[in-house]
Amino acid sequence: DADVTQTPRNRITKTGKRIMLECSQTKGHDRMYWYRQDPGLGLRLIYYSFDVKDINKGEISDGYSVSRQAQAKFSLSLESAIPNQTALYFCATSDGGTGGEKLFFGSGTQLSVL
Amino acid sequence: AQSVAQPEDQVNVAEGNPLTVKCTYSVSGNPYLFWYVQYPNRGLQFLLKYITGDNLVKGSYGFEAEFNKSQTSFHLKKPSALVSDSALYFCAVRDGSGNTGKLIFGQGTTLQVKP
Numbered sequence: 001d002a003d004v005t006q007t008p009r010n011r012i013t014k015t016g017k018r019i020m021l022e023c024s025q026t027k028g029h030d031r032m033y034w035y036r037q038d039p040g041l042g043l044r045l046i047y048y049s050f051d052v053k054d055i056n057k058g059e060i061s062d063g064y065s066v067s068r069q070a071q072a073k074f075s076l077s078l079e080s081a082i083p084n085q086t087a088l089y090f091c092a093t094s095d096g097g098t099g100g101e102k103l104f105f106g107s108g109t110q111l112s113v114l
Numbered sequence: 115a116q117s118v119a120q121p122e123d124q125v126n127v128a129e130g131n132p133l134t135v136k137c138t139y140s141v142s143g144n145p146y147l148f149w150y151v152q153y154p155n156r157g158l159q160f161l162l163k164y165i166t167g168d169n170l171v172k173g174s175y176g177f178e179a180e181f182n183k184s185q186t187s188f189h190l191k192k193p194s195a196l197v198s199d200s201a202l203y204f205c206a207v208r209d210g211s212g213n214t215g216k217l218i219f220g221q222g223t224t225l226q227v228k229p
Contacts, residue, residue, distance in 0.1 A: 004157070035219075040123070042204060042221040043158075058216070090157055101146070101208060101217055105157030 003027045006091050006106035013081050014114050021076045021109050023091030031096045032074040033103065034058075034066060037088040046089075049074055050096065081113045116141045118207050120220035127195045127227055135190040135223050137205030147188040148206040148217065149179055158204060164188060175199070195227045 004025045013019050023032065030051050035043040035058075045058030047066040055066060063085060065077045078085055088110050092103040117140045127133045139145055146165055150158040162173025169181045179190045188205060205220040 040221055042118075042120075043219040045216060045218075048216065092158075102148075102160050102163065103150075103158070103217065105159070107155070107157045 004091060004093055004104055004106040006089075006109050008109060009107065010110045010112075012112045012114065015082055017081050019078050019081055019111070021089055021091075021111070023074045023076070023106060025072050025074075025091075025093045025104075027093050027095075027104060028071075029093040029095045029104070030071065031094045031101075032068065033092040033094075034064075034074070034076045035090045035092065036060070037090060037108075043090065046076065078111075078113075081111075083113045086111060086113045116207055116218045118205050118218055118220035120203075120205055120223045122223050123221075124224040124226060127225070129197050129227055129229050130194050133192050133195045133199070133225065133227070135203050135205075135225060137188045137190065137220060138186050139188060139205070139207040140186065141207055145188075146208045147179070147181060149173065149177070149188075149190050150204045150206060150219075151175075152202040152204065152222075154201075161190070161203075195225075197227050197229055200225055200227045 007022045033048045034046040037043050044060050046064050049055050049068045052068050067075050088108050090108050091106045094101045094103050119138045148163045149161040152158045162171050164171045164181045172178045177192050202222050204222050206217040208217050
């Protein structure tokens with residue numbers, strides 16, 4: 001079983017709809033992240049959480065919200081989806097230990113907003 | 115502000131030849147530097163990192179990277195490329211002086227290894 005699981009793998013939605021992307025992990029890590037990947041732009045950080053009570057905005061948080069329901073679960077919501085939110089979304093975890101941030105990624109959710 | 119640049123969108127090499135994927139960075143403090151690889155339809159996988167110490171870092175699958183402080187570079191290298199190395203490669207950096215835990219990624223370089 002994957003250590004970092006994202007659901008759904010693919011999602012097509014319409015402009016204005018609210019959607020939620022879910023992430024769960026079995027690695028026991030405190031730190032969790034949401035990134036989006038766009039061709040030619042690499043990965044950009046949306047939100048990150050260092051523990052259940054700690055939520056922080058990343059580079060591009062506008063239009064997104066998150067919920068850290070438990071150490072193992074971190075969900076990303078689009079309150080009112082728009083076409084430029086079409087992208088590949090990745091959840092990642094890390095233990096934040098010494099030696100820097102080694103991230104473990106899920107397989108991604110491809111989101112299309114029509 | 116932290117930033118990472120990967121100047122090449124794509125690198126093409128023949129199997130068996132050496133490969134280099136370039137990365138330059140900008141941070142205000144000491145850099146923590148990383149390389150990740152993404153195979154088709156997969157999430158990113160960690161390859162190697164530089165925190166401190168020896169400027170030549172060895173990682174997974176025979177890859178290595180050289181940290182050059184004066185040139186603010188962290189190029190990824192492999193002595194002999196394999197077709198299976200074909201993938202999308204990302205360089206990433208964080209500022210080691212703080213504990214924000216945030217990695218900033220470059221835009222990615224597609225490596226194409228031809229038989």
